[in-house]
Each structure stands twice: as C-alpha cells, then as structure tokens.
Amino acid sequence: MKKLPPNPSRRTLFKAIGALTATGAASSLLSSCTRNKSDDPAGLTFTEIPHRLDNNHHLPDEYRADILLRWGDPLHPSEDTFDPVKLDAASQARRFGYNNDFIAFMPLDSEAGLGENARHLASGNSARGLLCVNHEYTQPHLMFSGYNDEYSATRGVSAEHVAIEQAACGHAITEIEKTADGWQPVLDSPYNRRITLSTPMEIVGSAAGDQRLQTKADPTGKKVFGTVGNCAGGKTPWGTVLIAEEGFGGAFQGDPDNIADPVEALNHHSFGISPENRNWGDHDHRFDIEKEAHEPNRFGWMVEYDPYDPESQPRKLTSLGRFEHEGFTLACKPGQQVVAYGGDDDEHQFVYRYVSRQNYLPGQDTHNRTLLVEGTLFAGQFNEDGSGQWLPLVFGQGPLKPENGFHNQADVLIDARRAAALLGATPMDRPEDVETNPVNDCTYVMLTKNKRRTVANAANPRPKNATGHVLEIVPPGVDGQRDHVSDQFRWNTFLLGGNPNAEDPGERGAYGQQSPGNISSHGWFANPDNVAFDPLGNMWIATDGCEDFGFHDGLWVMATEGELRAAPRHFFGCPQGAEVCGPEFTPDGTTLFVAVQHPADSGRSTFDNPLHRWPDNDPNLPPRPSVLAISRRDGKRVGS
Ligand code: FEO
Ligand code: CA
Numbered sequence: 001m002k003k004l005p006p007n008p009s010r011r012t013l014f015k016a017i018g019a020l021t022a023t024g025a026a027s028s029l030l031s032s033c034t035r036n037k038s039d040d041p042a043g044l045t046f047t048e049i050p051h052r053l054d055n056n057h058h059l060p061d062e063y064r065a066d067i068l069l070r071w072g073d074p075l076h077p078s079e080d081t082f083d084p085v086k087l088d089a090a091s092q093a094r095r096f097g098y099n100n101d102f103i104a105f106m107p108l109d110s111e112a113g114l115g116e117n118a119r120h121l122a123s124g125n126s127a128r129g130l131l132c133v134n135h136e137y138t139q140p141h142l143m144f145s146g147y148n149d150e151y152s153a154t155r156g157v158s159a160e161h162v163a164i165e166q167a168a169c170g171h172a173i174t175e176i177e178k179t180a181d182g183w184q185p186v187l188d189s190p191y192n193r194r195i196t197l198s199t200p201m202e203i204v205g206s207a208a209g210d211q212r213l214q215t216k217a218d219p220t221g222k223k224v225f226g227t228v229g230n231c232a233g234g235k236t237p238w239g240t241v242l243i244a245e246e247g248f249g250g251a252f253q254g255d256p257d258n259i260a261d262p263v264e265a266l267n268h269h270s271f272g273i274s275p276e277n278r279n280w281g282d283h284d285h286r287f288d289i290e291k292e293a294h295e296p297n298r299f300g301w302m303v304e305y306d307p308y309d310p311e312s313q314p315r316k317l318t319s320l321g322r323f324e325h326e327g328f329t330l331a332c333k334p335g336q337q338v339v340a341y342g343g344d345d346d347e348h349q350f351v352y353r354y355v356s357r358q359n360y361l362p363g364q365d366t367h368n369r370t371l372l373v374e375g376t377l378f379a380g381q382f383n384e385d386g387s388g389q390w391l392p393l394v395f396g397q398g399p400l401k402p403e404n405g406f407h408n409q410a411d412v413l414i415d416a417r418r419a420a421a422l423l424g425a426t427p428m429d430r431p432e433d434v435e436t437n438p439v440n441d442c443t444y445v446m447l448t449k450n451k452r453r454t455v456a457n458a459a460n461p462r463p464k465n466a467t468g469h470v471l472e473i474v475p476p477g478v479d480g481q482r483d484h485v486s487d488q489f490r491w492n493t494f495l496l497g498g499n500p501n502a503e504d505p506g507e508r509g510a511y512g513q514q515s516p517g518n519i520s521s522h523g524w525f526a527n528p529d530n531v532a533f534d535p536l537g538n539m540w541i542a543t544d545g546c547e548d549f550g551f552h553d554g555l556w557v558m559a560t561e562g563e564l565r566a567a568p569r570h571f572f573g574c575p576q577g578a579e580v581c582g583p584e585f586t587p588d589g590t591t592l593f594v595a596v597q598h599p600a601d602s603g604r605s606t607f608d609n610p611l612h613r614w615p616d617n618d619p620n621l622p623p624r625p626s627v628l629a630i631s632r633r634d635g636k637r638v639g640s
C-alpha cells in the first residue's frame with residue numbers, strides 16, 4: 001500500500017504516520033555474502049523494458065501475461081459475472097477481493113487429501129495449485145459510484161458500502177490450473193474460499209487471553225472476527241500460509257486522548273488512530289475506539305491458516321508481536337529451530353526476527369503448528385561497524401519491566417514498538433519485505449523510503465531518504481549454510497535506490513560495486529517494497545513509489561552474487577496509479593504471479609471518472625486490481 005504524507009486529505013487509508021525517533025551517523029560497507037564468484041548464476045537474458053508511464057502493463061516481448069483474477073471475479077459457480085452496480089456484501093464475500101497484495105502459490109497433488117499438506121508441497125506441481133492472495137485495503141471512491149474523491153468517500157461511506165468493503169478485505173484462496181489457453185481459476189474447487197473481516201479466528205501465543213485483548217463481545221480475549229490491512233506474508237514448510245496485518249490503524253476511528261488508560265492512548269496514537277480516519281466506526285461500533293478501546297489490540301498480528309483445509313480456522317500469532325507487519329518469512333532447516341524475519345512498515349520502526357522454542361521436524365505437522373506459537377521475538381540492532389545483534393523482547397529483561405509500563409509478556413508483545421525502542425533497536429527507513437535467498441542463505445531487507453529522517457546512520461545512510469535501499473544480513477557460517485539462530489550477524493548495504501546519475505546526491509542511487517555505466521537508463525528503480533527469489537537465487541524487487549520519479553512501478557531483477565551482483569534489469573511495469581505486489585514463482589520458475597494494486601489511483605480519479613479502466617478497458621467497468629500470471633511464450637524459466 002502507498003504510504004502517504006501527513007496531508008489530512010490523504011490520511012484515509014489503513015496506513016498512518018508513526019513516531020519520529022531516529023538518530024545515528026553515517027558509516028561504511030562491510031562483509032557480504034560471496035560477491036567475487038566469476039560464474040554468473042543469473043542467466044537473466046530477457047529483453048529489458050523501458051521506464052514508462054501509461055495506462056497499461058508492460059513486459060519483454062518474449063513473455064505473455066494472463067489476467068488471472070480481478071476484483072469481483074467469482075470464486076464459485078453460483079456467482080454471476082461481475083457487475084459493480086449490483087454488488088452486495090454477501091456476493092462480494094464469494095468473489096475475489098480488492099487491492100490484491102501478497103501471493104502464495106501452494107502446489108496441489110491430485111492424489112493427496114486433507115491433512116496431507118507436506119505431500120502437496122513435495123509434489124512441486126507447477127501446473128495446478130492454490131493461489132493465496134491478500135486483499136490489503138479498500139478505496140470506496142474507486143469501488144462505488146457517487147463519491148467525488150477519496151477524502152469524502154472514506155469519511156462518508158454508507159453502511160451498505162462499509163459491509164461490501166469489509167467483505168472485500170482479507171484474503172482469497174482460489175484453485176488455479178495451467179491450460180492450453182493459459183492459467184485459469186477452477187470455479188468449482190472445494191478449496192476456494194474468502195477470508196474477510198467477518199471470518200472467525202482464534203488468538204494464540206503468549207498474549208492470547210490477556211485482559212488488553214478482551215472486549216465486550218469477547219470476554220475471553222481469544223476469539224476475533226477477521227483480519228485487515230493484509231499486506232505481505234509468508235509460507236511455512238508444513239504447508240500453512242502467513243498473512244500480515246499492516247496498516248490496521250486506519251480502520252479505526254475515535255480520539256485516543258479520550259481513552260482513560262494512558263498506555264492504551266499512547267498505543268492507539270502510535271498506529272495513527274484518529275477522529276479523522278475513515279468512518280467505519282459509525283456503522284460498525286467495534287471500529288470506534290471510544291466504544292471499544294481494546295478492539296485495535298486484536299489487530300496488528302501475523303495470521304496463520306491452512307489453505308489445504310477449507311474448514312480450518314485462521315489463528316492470530318501473538319508471539320510474533322504486534323506492529324504494522326509487512327510480512328514474516330521463514331528461514332527453516334530440518335531439526336533446527338524455526339527462524340522468521342519481518343519488518344514494521346513505518347518510518348523509524350524496526351526489523352524483527354522470531355526464533356521458535358522447539359525444532360522444526362518434517363512430517364510432524366501437529367508439532368510444527370506450535371512453532372509459531374511458542375518462541376521469542378527479537379528486534380534488530382544494526383551497528384556502525386557492520387555488526388549486528390538481535391535483542392530479545394522478553395518481559396523482565398533489561399528495561400521491559402513495570403517501571404516502564406510492562407507488566408507481563410502480553411504487554412511486551414502488544415507494545416512491541418515501544419519495547420524494541422527501549423531495548424535500543426535501530427529505527428529504520430520503513431522496513432517492508434525481509435526475505436532469505438534460498439541459494440546463498442543471506443537475508444535481504446527492503447527499506448522503501450523515509451523522507452522524515454533527519455539524521456543518517458550506517459544502516460540508514462541518507463537523510464530525507466526518498467528512494468529507499470536494501471540491506472543484506474549475513475548470519476554466521478558459509479553461503480548456503482548460515483546460522484540464523486545466532487543472535488549475532490554482519491550486515492552491509494546491498495544497494496541504494498535511485499538514479500546512479502542523479503545530480504541530487506540524496507536521490508543518487510548506488511548499486512553495490514556496479515559503476516553507473518553498468519546499469520541501463522531503465523535499470524534503476526526507487527522504493528523497494530516486496531521481494532522474491534527465483535529458483536536460481538535471483539532477486540526480484542517490486543516497487544511502490546517510482547511515479548514520484550516519472551515512471552511506472554514494476555519489477556527489477558538482479559543477481560545477489562558474482563559480477564552482476566546488484567545490477568538490476570527492468571522486467572515489468574504497471575499501469576499508471578498502481579504499485580506491484582506479490583511476486584511469487586511456481587516451484588519450477590516457469591510462471592511468475594504478480595499483483596497489480598490500486599490501478600488508476602492517481603489525481604482525481606474516481607469510479608465515475610477514472611484515469612483509465614485497466615485491465616478490461618470496458619466503459620461499464622472500473623479499473624480493477626488484478627493478479628497476472630507471467631510466463632515465457634516458449635515455456636522456459638522466467639528471467640531467461
Ligand atoms: Fe502494504 Fe508495506 O506495503
Ligand atoms: Ca507498499
């Protein structure tokens with residue numbers, strides 16, 4: 001989702017501006033994953049596309065993109081072809097939701113049944129699977145007729161439209177198959193379902209049941225309806241999917257200063273809850289903090305669910321902490337503790353790591369489903385000399401004591417931001433995806449931008465960071481076999497976003513050891529957001545913000561090792577107004593799924609008068625967030 005400047009007319013989304021806390025001083029690059037190999041694993045021979053800004057998506061000529069799923073597409077045969085004028089909440093809950101973001105492709109083995117998740121995964125089937133997609137947030141001015149602009153729409157939305165919006169948020173599971181005509185949804189699949197703001201969920205982990213999670217509707221503090229702000233996510237080797245709750249604060253309205261408990265007031269302020277937010281609380285009182293002060297504490301978690309069991313209930317995982325989760329991705333080796341990495345996507349917030357108490361045991365799925373319930377959360381400290389530590393968020397240790405307002409582990413997890421700051425974690429330039437390269441086993445942090453930074457430090461080297469950067473975390477060990485459980489690591493700056501030839505030093509990009517001449521005039525990008533690795537370990541970065549520099553958001557791909565380390569090439573571009581999310585490969589690397597989010601969200605574009613109507617270009621249809629399936633026309637690996 002786009003992060004917006006603190007302009008009252010645009011403070012309407014599920015994102016909000018957080019506290020400003022950073023300090024530090026500039027420093028240098030240090031150790032990295034292997035960077036001097038002469039062999040080039042990249043194999044990135046596609047025809048690079050140019051920077052552009054128009055009303056279409058763009059790919060190299062040797063590729064095709066199937067429009068696979070669009071907002072409103074039916075997920076069940078009982079639903080008619082999408083007609084936005086006839087849409088109601090019950091029908092929306094049986095259709096693909098709005099503003100698609102994270103994508104997980106979960107292979108399907110036609111011989112495997114319920115409970116055989118490992119068998120499905122092991123099949124590696126790259127022609128049939130479950131496409132698991134987040135729906136991050138809604139934009140009533142682009143979804144419904146009759147609204148003049150985003151500000152008035154989000155503050156004056158009707159009860160009927162709130163119900164549709166809440167059914168359009170969350171997540172979708174759709175069986176898909178590759179046919180002679182390209183990828184298609186399977187509408188009569190028993191796996192197809194939606195997760196919305198009405199879906200019952202269990203709250204598990206170290207904060208479950210705490211009094212700060214209890215409401216009038218749920219005195220147990222262990223049951224909640226729905227999920228919101230679902231940005232990125234992750235997958236587990238035991239066949240479940242993780243979905244993040246990012247900008248949940250914007251779903252709540254009310255004045256934190258009217259809450260009697262000062263700890264709760266501070267908490268709600270830190271997530272941007274304000275009387276100016278969208279008006280869902282007028283029609284659904286749990287979203288008004290002055291009526292239900294604890295409801296926001298039941299959001300801002302990671303959620304785990306089983307896509308292979310359509311009857312299963314999602315669970316909110318409180319041991320992974322509460323903040324604006326971009327996502328959590330696993331670095332997981334058989335017989336060892338599970339490590340998961342994630343970011344808190346707000347200015348001057350932190351990078352986190354979670355370590356399970358027990359070990360991952362392949363095949364023992366009942367045991368494995370406890371691994372994200374019992375464990376320890378850590379926040380990252382990135383030192384000036386290229387070393388780093390993971391600092392544990394454990395009640396009673398260091399400053400996490402009653403004198404600082406922490407009375408138990410639930411307080412530490414609910415107020416993870418405040419705990420991490422007290423521990424001395426390093427405030428970062430909006431940490432988005434954090435993901436481990438399966439080939440070299442190093443971990444990469446996307447830092448999208450932070451125009452509010454006034455003082456640089458080694459890990460965030462630019463004040464007023466407009467273009468973002470990428471850090472490489474190097475745990476102890478050798479490439480391919482690194483110790484992610486260690487509390488110590490090395491780190492370095494993998495690249496600085498921006499144009500390597502920009503005159504303004506604040507916007508001048510630096511791509512590792514590449515000289516500017518090695519990056520084409522279309523190879524540079526700004527604002528890294530999501531990241532994926534293909535089977536060869538190439539890094540595919542999705543951007544959110546390049547329109548500020550005059551061209552579309554899209555995908556750029558590069559090697560992480562060898563002579564072409566950090567030398568991006570431009571592969572995909574979005575229609576104007578959109579950012580690109582997702583990227584996700586089939587196991588064989590021959591299909592790449594991408595989510596085009598908020599197309600035509602630009603200027604005064606509305607449902608009644610949109611900037612464009614991608615992807616249908618039909619005068620009776622609005623622009624629609626959509627997932628594309630990208631493949632080479634000759635069927636070879638994407639990128640080659
Ligand atoms: Fe929803 Fe952090 O982008
Ligand atoms: Ca984003």
Ligand code: CA
Pocket residue numbers: 001231232326432529530581
């Ligand atoms: Ca994102």
